[in-house]
Amino acid sequence: xxxxxxxxxxxxxxxxxxxxxxxxxxxxxxxxxxxxxxxxxxxxxxxxxxxxxxxxxxxxxxxxxxxxxxxxxxxxxxxxxxxxxxxxxxxxxxxxxxxxxxxxxxxxxxxxxxxxxxxxxxxxxxxxxxxxxxxxxxxxxxxxxxxxxxxxxxxxxxxxxxxxxxxxxxxxxxxxxxxxxxxxxxxxxxxxxxxxxxxxxxxxxxxxxxxxxxxxxxxxxxxxxxxxxxxxxxxxxxxxxxxxxxxxxxxxxxxxxxxxxxxxxxxxxxxxxxxxx
Amino acid sequence: xxxxxxxxxxxxxxxxxxxxxxxxxxxxxxxxxxxxxxxxxxxxxxxxxxxxxxxxxxxxxxxxxxxxxxxxxxxxxxxxxxxxxxxxxxxxxxxxxxxxxxxxxxxxxxxxxxxxxxxxxxxxxxxxxxxxxxxxxxxxxxxxxxxxxxxxxxxxxxxxxxxxxxxxxxxxxxxxxxxxxxxxxxxxxxxxxxxxxxxxxxxxxxxxxxxxxxxxxxxxxxxxxxxxxxxxxxxxxxxxxxxxxxxxxxxxxxxxxxxxxxxxxxxxxxxxxxxxxxxxxxxxxxxxxxxxxxxxxxxxxxxxxxxxxxxxxxxxxxxxxxxxxxxxxxxxxxxxxxxxxxxxxxxxxxxxxxxxxxxxxxxxxxxxxxxxxxxxxxxxxxxxxxxxxxxxxxxxxxxxxxxxxxxxxxxxxxxxxxxxxxxxxxxxxxxxxxxxxxxxxxxxxxxxxxxxxxxxxxxxxxxxxxxxxxxxxxxx
Ligand SMILES: Cc1cc2nc3c(=O)[nH]c(=O)nc-3n(C[C@H](O)[C@H](O)[C@H](O)COP(=O)(O)OP(=O)(O)OC[C@H]3O[C@@H](n4cnc5c(N)ncnc54)[C@H](O)[C@@H]3O)c2cc1C
Ligand SMILES: Cc1cc2nc3c(=O)[nH]c(=O)nc-3n(C[C@H](O)[C@H](O)[C@H](O)COP(=O)(O)OP(=O)(O)OC[C@H]3O[C@@H](n4cnc5c(N)ncnc54)[C@H](O)[C@@H]3O)c2cc1C
Ligand code: SF4
Ligand code: SF4
Ligand code: FES
Numbered sequence: 095x096x097x098x099x100x101x102x103x104x105x106x107x108x109x110x111x112x113x114x115x116x117x118x119x120x121x122x123x124x125x126x127x128x129x130x131x132x133x134x135x136x137x138x139x140x141x142x143x144x145x146x147x148x149x150x151x152x153x154x155x156x157x158x159x160x161x162x163x164x165x166x167x168x169x170x171x172x173x174x175x176x177x178x179x180x181x182x183x184x185x186x187x188x189x190x191x192x193x194x195x196x197x198x199x200x201x202x203x204x205x206x207x208x209x210x211x212x213x214x215x216x217x218x219x220x221x222x223x224x225x226x227x228x229x230x231x232x233x234x235x236x237x238x239x240x241x242x243x244x245x246x247x248x249x250x251x252x253x254x255x256x257x258x259x260x261x262x263x264x265x266x267x268x269x270x271x272x273x274x275x276x277x278x279x280x281x282x283x284x285x286x287x288x289x290x291x292x293x294x295x296x297x298x299x300x301x302x303x304x305x306x307x308x309x310x311x312x313x314x315x316x317x318x319x320x321x322x323x324x325x326x327x328x329x330x331x332x333x334x335x336x337x338x339x340x341x342x343x344x345x346x347x348x349x350x351x352x353x354x355x356x357x358x359x360x361x362x363x364x365x366x367x368x369x370x371x
Numbered sequence: 372x373x374x375x376x377x378x379x380x381x382x383x384x385x386x387x388x389x390x391x392x393x394x395x396x397x398x399x400x401x402x403x404x405x406x407x408x409x410x411x412x413x414x415x416x417x418x419x420x421x422x423x424x425x426x427x428x429x430x431x432x433x434x435x436x437x438x439x440x441x442x443x444x445x446x447x448x449x450x451x452x453x454x455x456x457x458x459x460x461x462x463x464x465x466x467x468x469x470x471x472x473x474x475x476x477x478x479x480x481x482x483x484x485x486x487x488x489x490x491x492x493x494x495x496x497x498x499x500x501x502x503x504x505x506x507x508x509x510x511x512x513x514x515x516x517x518x519x520x521x522x523x524x525x526x527x528x529x530x531x532x533x534x535x536x537x538x539x540x541x542x543x544x545x546x547x548x549x550x551x552x553x554x555x556x557x558x559x560x561x562x563x564x565x566x567x568x569x570x571x572x573x574x575x576x577x578x579x580x581x582x583x584x585x586x587x588x589x590x591x592x593x594x595x596x597x598x599x600x601x602x603x604x605x606x607x608x609x610x611x612x613x614x615x616x617x618x619x620x621x622x623x624x625x626x627x628x629x630x631x632x633x634x635x636x637x638x639x640x641x642x643x644x645x646x647x648x649x650x651x652x653x654x655x656x657x658x659x660x661x662x663x664x665x666x667x668x669x670x671x672x673x674x675x676x677x678x679x680x681x682x683x684x685x686x687x688x689x690x691x692x693x694x695x696x697x698x699x700x701x702x703x704x705x706x707x708x709x710x711x712x713x714x715x716x717x718x719x720x721x722x723x724x725x726x727x728x729x730x731x732x733x734x735x736x737x738x739x740x741x742x743x744x745x746x747x748x749x750x751x752x753x754x755x756x757x758x759x760x761x762x763x764x765x766x767x768x769x770x771x772x773x774x775x776x777x778x779x780x781x782x783x784x785x786x787x788x789x790x791x792x793x794x795x796x797x798x799x800x801x802x803x804x805x806x807x808x809x810x811x812x813x814x815x816x817x818x819x820x821x822x823x824x825x826x827x828x829x830x831x832x833x834x835x836x837x838x839x840x841x842x843x844x845x846x847x
Pocket of ligand 4: 421422427481492
């Protein structure tokens, strides 16, 4: 059993938790993820490791309520235990010295880019971070990201904070003015990653995306997470989650993450009905 | 106590059949299909055994069960002794009694085989194990003195469980590492509830825990910790991680939404209990017309699961003919009774679908059998121009599994062959790294529960020999 040591509400439906998992904290690397279950009857859901404390044996996760399991997880309190917590899974991010790099984050992807940014900075890169959300309150981890970035740009769709517009607008401007940018990471909603990738393609800048396909085991056993990369079938859990964005079959990927729309709704309704009883 | 009956009587008596749920009833539930022997059935069947002085049946049992002895106890109605006899060498009797391919193992060697009426050894074994579970009879736990040596077993399928149980009985400290949240391997995630109830697997795993095996779930060796980490802490290691990676056909349309690997389909249904959705959270697609590709046990399980989940039609698509079907005859028979439709000599060439990624059909081509290939079976050859479309809305790939490289990558000095399976010394089951042993599907490729159990036993003995000679991974 894995204890929730600390719980934070980052914004309305975005939560963060520190979980006691010393074995995972010992070896985890930026870019990797865990799979958890709230209880025995629950689903196995993957979440990126947004930070870790090797000494204290803690793993930091940030999640947004999008369905039943994340909703249930948000109701857990400090001191409660999770039924299952497995990792670290997936390949680590390729951290190296590239020169100037840009990290683009949206939604809970903002949390996911944090350890990558920190380690890229440590490796000597000039780190430019661009984060965006619909509105000011949805901007999370600003302080942490400022600490590890040479430059932090914030965008909001409604202009309530930072610049008005999308992350891709800010990125385009950077690419237009700075031709030293060697690599871009983009993590967030699928559509944001897709648009970012097609933008950077025009500038021939390598772009890494982190795919959030639907998983079961997370160890290469089921193939639920498979996606076509450069015409070859790859398993996101073991070959990824990070891939060269230019090679991703975005339509196929977006179809597959919508595979259980109907069932997810049914599960949500069942869950809400039970809460009322 | 029942009587031993005269040999002439024994030869005359027919094999006692096992009662089953009727096909129309059972396709609407996930309850076990065969209902097991009653006490009377078991005694009647046991009475037929000739109690051979040189019991051939035993040569066919990798679990090394003293078959005539436990059968004799059944006749004497001393079911407790029968159970303890089996348990002495087989830590998973309720499991092997159900899913061991008996007709290819012990029953094939039984002297009565030639009469067409071999003793139904598996059914008797199942009866005894079920009786013991219901009557709270347990194996002895006050085993030998504990030795100060630690063995790590990786993977909790039948190979890992049997090795761990045997080593614990010899007094070693055994820690079993399992990647999933539940121990049992294919027994919990692959084989469906209607063939092997999960409470039974859980029960037998718990019995193994009681003899001192420590089970650590949620631990992916090669991710959570490496084999190199284990080497520092344990005196010997047994690798039994199975051959769990799914194979796909690599045909067009295979990544569409309603195409599953059998592993995914069965894991969702069995391990995650998607058949109880939404009480359990994990969803599963319920197609109207399901096509399962392949004709092994895994394919039969998938096609029968699809029916139970509500598919109106469930097809098996197999490129060879009925004669070459690799599944157990009993499974094929059960599938047919339940209405699974077999399409022999048929090869899928692409999956058809719409823009939303939904499957609308599968294009297939008819095959004919040519000359025998390397496997000795006649090679299927496509008949040009025979393409046709089968209307289906879900596809399950059950064409086999292969080695998952995750462990091999994290183990220095442990060599694999060209298929990714560990190379071992046939006699000792030791890998190319001294002190590390391996067995089960990760050595043989997808095989059977009983061969995995057998491998676990042989490896346990070999590990004991290695350790008794004073060697240890820690000393290397
Ligand atoms: C490698 C990886 C890292 C991720 N990291 C984060 C993270 O750091 N923070 C975060 O908030 N979310 C993250 N996700 C997504 C997260 O797993 C889903 O939001 C979660 O599974 C939704 O479960 P639910 O029951 O609440 O919602 P559901 O109602 O089940 O689903 C809502 C949506 O979530 C996605 N989803 C559903 N089930 C799964 C599943 N088993 N695996 C993956 N996606 C699924 C689908 O797109 C679905 O439409 C990550 C996903 C992956 C694959
Ligand atoms: C659907 C299906 C039906 C079958 N039906 C029959 C049948 O009727 N009769 C029969 O005899 N055989 C049957 N088989 C075959 C039989 O189940 C297998 O041959 C047998 O289970 C192999 O045992 P094993 O111990 O080698 O591996 P497995 O049972 O595969 O167990 C391996 C275990 O190792 C774990 N593992 C893998 N990687 C790691 C890691 N990195 N770290 C930690 N743990 C890990 C896995 O999660 C798993 O629990 C069937 C197989 C399937 C899939
Ligand atoms: S384990 Fe299998 S081979 Fe051995 S006696 Fe039982 S059914 Fe026969
Ligand atoms: S070979 Fe057959 S008849 Fe002889 S002891 Fe074994 S089960 Fe009984
Ligand atoms: S989640 Fe099962 S193979 Fe990737």
